Amino acid sequence: MNITLRVWRQANAQATGKMVTYQVKDVSPDMSFLEMLDLLNEDLTLKGEEPVAFDHDCREGICGMCGVVINGTAHGRGDSPVATTTCQLHMRSFSDGATIDVEPWRAGPFPVIKDLAVDRSAFDRIIQAGGFISANTGAAPDAHAAPVGKLKADRAFDAATCIGCGACVAACPNSSGMLFTAAKITHLAMLPQGQPERYSRIKTMIATHDAEGFGGCTNIGECSAVCPKEIPLDTISQLNRDLIASLFKKDGK
Amino acid sequence: MTTTVRPTGTRPEDFFSVGAEIRDTKAPAGPIEQKWSKRKFEAKLVNPSNRRKLSVIIVGTGLAGGAAAASLGEAGYNVLNFCYQDSPRRAHSIAAQGGINAAKNYRNDNDSTYRLFYDTVKGGDYRARETNVYRLAEVSANIIDQCVAQGVPFAREYGGLLDNRSFGGVQVQRTFYARGQTGQQLLIGAYQALERQVAAGTVAMYTRHEMLEVIIVDGRARGIVTRDMVTGKVESFFADAVVLATGGYGNVFFLSTNAMGCNVTAGWRAHRKGAYFGNPCYTQIHPTCIPVHGETQSKLTLMSESLRNDGRIWVPKRAEDCEKDPRQIAEADRDYYLERIYPAFGNLVPRDIASRQAKNMCDEGRGVGPKVGDARRGVYLDFSDAIGRLGKDGVAARYGNLFDMYAQITGEDPYETPMRIYPAVHYTMGGVWVDYDLSSSIPGLYVTGEANFSDHGANRLGASALMQGLADGYFVLPNTINDYLAGAPFTKVDASHPAAVEAVKAVKDQIDALLAVDGTRTVDSFHKELGHIMWEYCGMERTEAGLIKAIGLIQKLREEFWADVKVSGVNEDFNQTLERAGRVVDLMELGELMCVDALHRRESCGGHFRAESQTEDGEALRDDDKFLYVAAWEYNGTAQPPILHKEPLVYESIELKQRSYK
Numbered sequence: 001m002n003i004t005l006r007v008w009r010q011a012n013a014q015a016t017g018k019m020v021t022y023q024v025k026d027v028s029p030d031m032s033f034l035e036m037l038d039l040l041n042e043d044l045t046l047k048g049e050e051p052v053a054f055d056h057d058c059r060e061g062i063c064g065m066c067g068v069v070i071n072g073t074a075h076g077r078g079d080s081p082v083a084t085t086t087c088q089l090h091m092r093s094f095s096d097g098a099t100i101d102v103e104p105w106r107a108g109p110f111p112v113i114k115d116l117a118v119d120r121s122a123f124d125r126i127i128q129a130g131g132f133i134s135a136n137t138g139a140a141p142d143a144h145a146a147p148v149g150k151l152k153a154d155r156a157f158d159a160a161t162c163i164g165c166g167a168c169v170a171a172c173p174n175s176s177g178m179l180f181t182a183a184k185i186t187h188l189a190m191l192p193q194g195q196p197e198r199y200s201r202i203k204t205m206i207a208t209h210d211a212e213g214f215g216g217c218t219n220i221g222e223c224s225a226v227c228p229k230e231i232p233l234d235t236i237s238q239l240n241r242d243l244i245a246s247l248f249k250k251d252g253k
Numbered sequence: 254m255t256t257t258v259r260p261t262g263t264r265p266e267d268f269f270s271v272g273a274e275i276r277d278t279k280a281p282a283g284p285i286e287q288k289w290s291k292r293k294f295e296a297k298l299v300n301p302s303n304r305r306k307l308s309v310i311i312v313g314t315g316l317a318g319g320a321a322a323a324s325l326g327e328a329g330y331n332v333l334n335f336c337y338q339d340s341p342r343r344a345h346s347i348a349a350q351g352g353i354n355a356a357k358n359y360r361n362d363n364d365s366t367y368r369l370f371y372d373t374v375k376g377g378d379y380r381a382r383e384t385n386v387y388r389l390a391e392v393s394a395n396i397i398d399q400c401v402a403q404g405v406p407f408a409r410e411y412g413g414l415l416d417n418r419s420f421g422g423v424q425v426q427r428t429f430y431a432r433g434q435t436g437q438q439l440l441i442g443a444y445q446a447l448e449r450q451v452a453a454g455t456v457a458m459y460t461r462h463e464m465l466e467v468i469i470v471d472g473r474a475r476g477i478v479t480r481d482m483v484t485g486k487v488e489s490f491f492a493d494a495v496v497l498a499t500g501g502y503g504n505v506f507f508l509s510t511n512a513m514g515c516n517v518t519a520g521w522r523a524h525r526k527g528a529y530f531g532n533p534c535y536t537q538i539h540p541t542c543i544p545v546h547g548e549t550q551s552k553l554t555l556m557s558e559s560l561r562n563d564g565r566i567w568v569p570k571r572a573e574d575c576e577k578d579p580r581q582i583a584e585a586d587r588d589y590y591l592e593r594i595y596p597a598f599g600n601l602v603p604r605d606i607a608s609r610q611a612k613n614m615c616d617e618g619r620g621v622g623p624k625v626g627d628a629r630r631g632v633y634l635d636f637s638d639a640i641g642r643l644g645k646d647g648v649a650a651r652y653g654n655l656f657d658m659y660a661q662i663t664g665e666d667p668y669e670t671p672m673r674i675y676p677a678v679h680y681t682m683g684g685v686w687v688d689y690d691l692s693s694s695i696p697g698l699y700v701t702g703e704a705n706f707s708d709h710g711a712n713r714l715g716a717s718a719l720m721q722g723l724a725d726g727y728f729v730l731p732n733t734i735n736d737y738l739a740g741a742p743f744t745k746v747d748a749s750h751p752a753a754v755e756a757v758k759a760v761k762d763q764i765d766a767l768l769a770v771d772g773t774r775t776v777d778s779f780h781k782e783l784g785h786i787m788w789e790y791c792g793m794e795r796t797e798a799g800l801i802k803a804i805g806l807i808q809k810l811r812e813e814f815w816a817d818v819k820v821s822g823v824n825e826d827f828n829q830t831l832e833r834a835g836r837v838v839d840l841m842e843l844g845e846l847m848c849v850d851a852l853h854r855r856e857s858c859g860g861h862f863r864a865e866s867q868t869e870d871g872e873a874l875r876d877d878d879k880f881l882y883v884a885a886w887e888y889n890g891t892a893q894p895p896i897l898h899k900e901p902l903v904y905e906s907i908e909l910k911q912r913s914y915k
């Protein structure tokens with residue numbers, strides 16, 4: 001296959017960027033999207049041009065490091081029925097001769113570092129604000145001390161599969177980080193171990209979410225539509241219920 | 254600049270010299286069941302109020318590093334934690350799928366600490382240190398408790414209790430799992446504990462910082478030099494002790510199941526500064542990976558070996574059938590070769606055996622799938638029986654995400670047609686040599702997780718690396734490093750110390766040298782060539798002639814690299830080519846040492862298969878009389894061959910046997 005790429009190039013956070021057009025030849029349909037970018041970069045390097053910077057690591061859809069907007073959709077799922085990360089997208093989903101636009105996540109709380117790489121450290125700070133269970137090493141009771149019903153365990157698991165990629169934020173017109181935050185809230189709220197801090201964590205996490213500059217949720221649903229792990233919107237309903245409940249709890253902060 | 258011209262030769266002895274024997278001096282005497290308690294009791298303690306005056310650098314935020322950083326932060330030490338990704342949550346532990354072992358005996362199937370210990374030593378083909386492995390088994394149960402307390406959502410049964418599955422090489426169900434994302438869930442647990450400490454101010458987190466050098470002062474590890482991967486700033490950091498939890502070096506083969514950034518730089522730089530490197534040639538080739546699609550492939554994807562619980566592996570009996578649609582091949586014309594050769598363990602034989610048999614089948618011309626180059630390199634992993642037994646939904650509940658992943662990568666539907674799999678490099682049992690306390694041969698330098706060599710001998714059993722990473726991070730290191738830190742604070746050091754100045758200069762010089770070559774070949778082209786050499790000569794089957802040839806090829810490759818590599822851009826920038834170039838430099842040097850190690854070990858054991866040493870039916874044949882030791886390699890400068898120190902392995906609890914899974 002031969003592909004025309006239009007890629008966002010931006011030298012650093014301060015620079016203004018622009019779309020630059022490249023031709024990529026001899027693309028195999030079995031290649032992943034990132035392997036296609038590798039091919040471009042090999043070519044650019046040999047021509048003495050700067051390769052395109054993009055984040056990636058595991059290339060199997062689990063570390064959450066990759067993520068670019070492809071033809072306007074975060075991670076490039078397009079209208080495919082299968083959710084995907086950028087690294088798990090394969091060239092067979094494009095046609096020969098296609099023109100593909102590639103851009104970084106665009107959201108205030110995720111400033112561009114260079115080209116397609118952005119700074120998502122705001123997500124870590126949301127977790128620091130309470131996205132954990134306080135259980136010091138060595139202090140744990142036997143694992144079977146607190147059984148967890150399968151339905152709740154499964155719901156906790158489904159929410160916990162969030163990979164922290166940030167596609168939800170990139171897709172949201174408000175740059176809201178609510179799906180990411182709600183996934184963590186729901187994961188921990190479903191488990192008996194998560195109960196003691198349930199209503200305090202939600203307040204501190206939301207406060208940090210807002211302070212980092214993420215917007216509010218207006219129920220548009222773009223986030224869940226691009227989420228590679230299909231984190232459901234009902235996590236946000238869970239978050240809202242818990243947030244309201246937290247207002248009536250004295251143990252909150 | 255750093256091209257090493259080492260003596261070449263024609264005999265194995267030409268490539269190394271032999272130094273004094275070494276021993277682990279930290280494991281106390283006495284019965285194996287009491288050693289760990291005794292060691293913990295005898296280790297010096299640091300008073301809680303003194304801990305905040307002491308600092309520890311931890312490089313790595315995977316299970317080993319993240320768990321240690323959180324635990325040492327909770328204990329009150331000042332922790333400086335580093336990773337090369339943009340968040341600690343992305344360490345490659347995240348990718349582990351199948352599960353984690355623990356001797357809980359929740360299934361009442363006669364499991365015990367001793368049995369887990371025994372299985373791990375046997376699985377490692379009797380090349381691991383008994384004392385370390387026993388301790389691993391001993392703390393395994395605490396890991397599950399700890400993770401559940403943190404909210405790790407392990408798979409559960411309807412009664413609300415934890416579910417288990419079995420894994421290769423054992424006959425009990427002791428593996429805990431979280432669908433096919435066990436590593437992710439365990440790492441998120443450790444990450445959350447870590448972020449809690451960041452918020453508490455006990456851990457300072459440095460993401461996108463790559464460690465490029467160790468700083469040694471008065472014989473002690475006292476700091477590291479890092480490069481800020483966004484700005485290019487080269488900087489030194491100091492502490493009372495340094496921990497490397499930097500993962501495995503499978504990427505020396507270029508194609509592996511490791512993440513693109515996995516590397517050996519931290520361990521290798523420590524090695525160059527005096528840390529011994531243990532058993533570098535012990536590599537695990539995992540049997541169930543998605544086959545290579547072509548030359549532009551950048552990495553390989555593992556399909557969890559838990560699939561072997563329900564999937565059956567086969568190839569056609571006749572080479573003529575290999576092009577056929579597998580569903581058209583009659584039952585009688587299929588060769589379920591693992592079930593045939595190993596009736597007791599069947600599809601659940603250890604990884605090294607399953608991998609080598611897949612290679613044998615393909616070498617016989619019975620491989621399946623499209624030709625890459627001139628051969629078909631794949632075997633079938635077939636779930637039609639399981640789907641008949643459990644239904645499609647039952648299979649999807651166990652393996653749904655793996656099936657989806659397979660479909661996404663290959664474009665084929667594994668519910669309809671059998672998966673194709675082939676072995677791929679997956680794990681490195683070798684690593685920096687450590688004693689029972691996890692201290693390397695440099696005082697104050699500790700190495701944990703996959704980065705050390707300690708627990709898996711010549712072959713790692715499935716679901717044991719997660720166990721080791723968390724054992725090291727939560728329970729072992731936090732109870733041994735205090736013995737060392739009790740002797741601190743050590744002399745004050747800062748960036749003006751000559752050792753720091755020298756280390757920073759070395760890092761900058763190498764960066765300048767890489768940028769100065771301005772040749773005609775890309776970094777990846779060298780990395781791929783290195784990978785080809787390693788896979789061909791130091792992969793699933795190794796021979797004396799092949800290894801000698803490989804050493805020569807790697808030396809030539811290194812010379813060519815320093816003469817002709819093209820690293821674009823500048824240092825003071827987000828420069829991913831420069832990052833990769835630095836890693837490839839170290840991987841090439843390591844690759845050479847791996848070949849030397851493989852060459853000197855003229856026996857087969859576990860994942861190290863020397864064609865010269867096999868039983869009549871083609872199984873690995875150990876030579877305990879000559880090779881019952883850990884090979885700990887000492888770096889000996891650029892022009893001298895490395896020095897081999899043997900650490901004899903002492904088996905007091907377990908009787909040495911020829912491994913058999915028949």
Ligand SMILES: Cc1cc2nc3c(=O)[nH]c(=O)nc-3n(C[C@H](O)[C@H](O)[C@H](O)COP(=O)(O)OP(=O)(O)OC[C@H]3O[C@@H](n4cnc5c(N)ncnc54)[C@H](O)[C@@H]3O)c2cc1C
Nearest residue numbers: 313314315316317337346351352464500702703716718719
């Ligand atoms: C695909 C896959 C599946 C697996 N499945 C299983 C399984 O089911 N069960 C099991 O037990 N094991 C499994 N394993 C093995 C297991 O996941 C790993 O061995 C283990 O997680 C390694 O943990 P670690 O903490 O030692 O290293 P890692 O998790 O690799 O972490 C390394 C850390 O070091 C950092 N680092 C490295 N070099 C530098 C440097 N120079 N400077 C700064 N930071 C650096 C990285 O940023 C990272 O934070 C699997 C492995 C793979 C690849």
Ligand code: SF4
Nearest residue numbers: 162163165166168227
């Ligand atoms: S919720 Fe989905 S899109 Fe958002 S960070 Fe998590 S995995 Fe990514």
Ligand code: FES
Nearest residue numbers: 057059064066087
């Ligand atoms: S590179 Fe890890 S999720 Fe894409």
